[in-house]
Amino acid sequence: MTSLEHWAAVDDYLVDTAIRPAESFASTRAATHEAGLPQIEVPAGQGKLMGLITELAGARSVLEFGTLGGYSTQWFAAAVGPQGKVTTLEYEPRHAEVARRNLDAAGLGERVEIRVGAALQTVQELIDSGAGPFDVVFIDADKANNANYLDAALRLSRPGTVIIGDNVVRGGRVLDDSGTGDDAADVAGIRTYLERQGQDPRLNGTALQTVSGKGWDGFALAIVRDVDEGPVDGPRGGTEG
Template structure:
């Protein structure tokens, strides 16, 4: 099947199951106007993240990679009224736009965006003895994924769900001749998951408006 066909199916699913949403639509529009790359999750993927966080009963969510705040809004809406989401973003201009979009969605009281290198922010959260998170979404630079996973484990508790985005790389992870740094890092990320006794993990391939890729999902053991 072609990319066009995948996109049409995504659009059909979204039209039937995901009502129009002014805050989310405005987030996509403002991100495009600001020149951000269109690498946010698709609407049906955003709702999948929302439902997974709901199913987990998450009260505290950590997001690594904010961009314009699109997935942030989906995840924050899964929280109870006293829940909290912390999102990590390298680029100050992206963080500023995300905060504006989060405010437009009425979620500023439960969402904070930390600006700086994600590994530095993760170290700070650990040093500050932040309360563990129930749900962690890793969606930033892929070369740092192995490090993000190790820090995420330090910020987890038994039952924490850890989701990784973009783990298939259009099938490149299965090509032993591919030495792209992102591909090598994702392979390492998956290998660490598989060897880590505290994690039960799998990954799935996805196709759709964002092309051919996939998610990993792990649960921290009791």
């Protein structure tokens, strides 16, 4: 058994034992694949984790960059509750159509607004309209624009907002800053995102590697803080001793 096969088998075991998502999540995944969309949605364990983070934060408003077939959207929509709302930004009209069907079929469609178009444009429209602040932001669109999405997310946040950035390891390619390869722009966008997260005094965050049936990857997690709160623990928190 290869490492990937082993990781996938462990994923299946954890889903069956500890995660146990509602059947509607499997239906959304299956419908997304049957529609021919890329099979790049988050693993069930990560989706459940993001839902739990949303519940722990008491979140009622979520902003998502990148909808695909609505799988991660569904986790957020379930977590915000009947009075909550998820605003999700999707570039491809076909993806948005599939996501809408999936979310309606799951009984969560009324909690979700899908905005179709280039995310830098649709998020600017949100900013211009005075939307927000959002309680949770999930960034999972084209990686080349990750840092731009982070900047926009901060404009739509408040102290306490949780920001999650997905796919920040990419099989270890995040270490390659040579500027070559098919996904050089994506890697550059991820590296800039991580550097911004680590340097911005408004953010207190971490980044974790993950393995799953999708391979070796990871995500970044940060909380927006009030810059007047003082230093935080760790390398950004002043001198030792």
